[in-house]
Amino acid sequence: MVPIHGLSPFTSSAYADDFNVPTGLPPSPLFGVQAFTQPMPRFDVLPRKAYTPGKGVMNPLPAFPGRPGFDPTEQANTTQQPVPAVLGGRTGPIEGRPPGPIWAHQQWHDFFPTVAVEVTQEGAKANTLYNPGVPSSLNSGIDPTAALRPRFHPGLPDQGPLALWTFNGTLPPKLLIGRYHESILFRHHNRLPVDPTQNGGFGIHTLSTHEHNGHHGAENDGFTGAFFFPGQFYDYHYPICHGGYFSFNLEATDSRCGSPNDAGGIDKLAGDFRETMSTHWFHDHMFSFTAQNVYKGNAGMFNIYSSLDRGNEEINDGVNLRLPSGRDKSFGNLDFDVNLMLADKAWDGDGQLAMNIFDFDGFLGDVMTVNLVYKPYFEVERRKYRFRILNGAVARFFKIALSDASPLIMIANDGNLLPSPVVLTELDELGIAERYDIVIDFSRYRVGDKVWMVNLAEHENGRKPHEDLSLREALSGISSDPCVGKFFEFRIVRDPARPDVSRVPAVLCPNPDLSRIPVAAKRIFEFGRGAKQTTSDPVSSFFGPWGIKTNGRDMLAADFGRISAAPRFGTREIWTLRNGGGGWDHPIHIHFEEGQILARDGKLSNVPAWERGRKDVYRLRPGGSVTITMQFRDFGGMFMEHCHNTTHEDNAMLLRWEINDAGGAFLRPLPTPMPTPQGVTFVDPTDILSTAFR
Numbered sequence: 001m002v003p004i005h006g007l008s009p010f011t012s013s014a015y016a017d018d019f020n021v022p023t024g025l026p027p028s029p030l031f032g033v034q035a036f037t038q039p040m041p042r043f044d045v046l047p048r049k050a051y052t053p054g055k056g057v058m059n060p061l062p063a064f065p066g067r068p069g070f071d072p073t074e075q076a077n078t079t080q081q082p083v084p085a086v087l088g089g090r091t092g093p094i095e096g097r098p099p100g101p102i103w104a105h106q107q108w109h110d111f112f113p114t115v116a117v118e119v120t121q122e123g124a125k126a127n128t129l130y131n132p133g134v135p136s137s138l139n140s141g142i143d144p145t146a147a148l149r150p151r152f153h154p155g156l157p158d159q160g161p162l163a164l165w166t167f168n169g170t171l172p173p174k175l176l177i178g179r180y181h182e183s184i185l186f187r188h189h190n191r192l193p194v195d196p197t198q199n200g201g202f203g204i205h206t207l208s209t210h211e212h213n214g215h216h217g218a219e220n221d222g223f224t225g226a227f228f229f230p231g232q233f234y235d236y237h238y239p240i241c242h243g244g245y246f247s248f249n250l251e252a253t254d255s256r257c258g259s260p261n262d263a264g265g266i267d268k269l270a271g272d273f274r275e276t277m278s279t280h281w282f283h284d285h286m287f288s289f290t291a292q293n294v295y296k297g298n299a300g301m302f303n304i305y306s307s308l309d310r311g312n313e314e315i316n317d318g319v320n321l322r323l324p325s326g327r328d329k330s331f332g333n334l335d336f337d338v339n340l341m342l343a344d345k346a347w348d349g350d351g352q353l354a355m356n357i358f359d360f361d362g363f364l365g366d367v368m369t370v371n372l373v374y375k376p377y378f379e380v381e382r383r384k385y386r387f388r389i390l391n392g393a394v395a396r397f398f399k400i401a402l403s404d405a406s407p408l409i410m411i412a413n414d415g416n417l418l419p420s421p422v423v424l425t426e427l428d429e430l431g432i433a434e435r436y437d438i439v440i441d442f443s444r445y446r447v448g449d450k451v452w453m454v455n456l457a458e459h460e461n462g463r464k465p466h467e468d469l470s471l472r473e474a475l476s477g478i479s480s481d482p483c484v485g486k487f488f489e490f491r492i493v494r495d496p497a498r499p500d501v502s503r504v505p506a507v508l509c510p511n512p513d514l515s516r517i518p519v520a521a522k523r524i525f526e527f528g529r530g531a532k533q534t535t536s537d538p539v540s541s542f543f544g545p546w547g548i549k550t551n552g553r554d555m556l557a558a559d560f561g562r563i564s565a566a567p568r569f570g571t572r573e574i575w576t577l578r579n580g581g582g583g584w585d586h587p588i589h590i591h592f593e594e595g596q597i598l599a600r601d602g603k604l605s606n607v608p609a610w611e612r613g614r615k616d617v618y619r620l621r622p623g624g625s626v627t628i629t630m631q632f633r634d635f636g637g638m639f640m641e642h643c644h645n646t647t648h649e650d651n652a653m654l655l656r657w658e659i660n661d662a663g664g665a666f667l668r669p670l671p672t673p674m675p676t677p678q679g680v681t682f683v684d685p686t687d688i689l690s691t692a693f694r
Contacts, residue, residue: 096228218637362462528580
């Protein structure tokens, strides 16, 4: 095999010493640009349209601009359209969602969509419709009416349409705004090239969008095998309901379980307020290509607002936590609530995004970006700010401190507010896909001061951080890892125009008490190398080297047709996640349900305060284990569990699990969707592990 510099792709490195550590590629040229010379753009807020059936607010397919809009439907829309010859010709459905009742939107009439959001996936282009959701004075002076070029810095080349594939084809990343019980219909159009070879060297043109960690049916989860093709759309239905909506607080008497209304009040809802979520993100989950597609730009964030976490710091109703945000709108103010996506990148000699797709330990870039721009600055007032930090990298962990070692207040871990805030001078390692919400109080600085976010986690390869450096070491410049050190500059530019009335209360959101719910099953999943493949379906199966061992069975490579676990609807289980070796770390993501960590390495005392809230990504640490408890309610279907080092996931550390007995048209076991441009067919599972249905 000669796909990479004449060597087998299974070698650890195919480059000489003049190539870069740790990318395995030549060093990314900076074309003379300097760090901290461009403002960081805030996320681009996606337009929200009120949805009324039959009013035509949903756009037709781009290939047929003269056709009327297609209203979303409970089952997939199978209206036929021509399929390009390169995709096999003939005709296929306009919607890529698998057809029929099994993949119909669950609880469609209980949560009929009231808001429509439409996005495209397409190659890079200028952004002429940028909406940061705040005035220019709160966005470091960026003029939103000026076209934003698809560049990592004004002094770097534009990214070409085959190098960068983003939502709407533009920078900066997109922000979806939602609030509880305001059901969103998210229509995703695939406008990528119909020819799969037109990809700039990596990535694939089929998509499956995962709303990480949405509480909704599997048809809306971005299942890795429910991908769709260029020319199609997929309607995702996000009901945004609290866990336990159909079984807990049914009279909706608790104001803490509610949604902010436009009048400044609370609409009370059913469910458990202790399962309130706040900071999500969405990204591609295409089977075996997640790393490449997310790296190319397929990632955005999703702020969810509730009666607890309202996004209005002024309303003092005894429920609203009054976290830093703003006050002009009844909910969702972004003035002092800032989304940050951290990701390492690399580019070639022409400045075009580049990736080493044959690094199976995990690809690492050599250039730090925040919100997809190179080492920016951000102007702040002397007051408290909330930062929702996402690790949007492929394989890199981050460990964040401020350059002056001043305190950070951690208020949320993943999508969930912590029971109580935790004050730290260094955050814990931030694994891929984890989110840490923090508050920084800039009132301790003077106007004209600067302070920097610093990355302390040093990598030599994509297996795990090599070492967490001290702040002094990280600032010294001695590390061979180019992504260690200062990466984000805060400039304190003025006193606040209005007094800071925001709060960080001592109690945020307590955990649900699951102790009285019987444990229906215990499962053990071990993540490691040396996987074998016991199935041979050319679409659903893939060979490692990574894999997952379930309940002591063989280490198996991914097959989305294989059912590895099937917890029963309405039950609670305890899962232990084990690292099968000491030479790597795995941030493990379980879709759909958040869990509570019962033990690290067998002991509750090993679980730090910032991991004692609910989570959806669990860093195993080298040679370690995590034991969690979860309950399975409200929706059903097929979901996934995998390493969120997306290189590990794609090669092939992923399994399918499903929730059964949810009523309706669900079968036991569920048939596997097999997408083609001409339509989706269903086949029986390729394998069912003997311990799955127990």
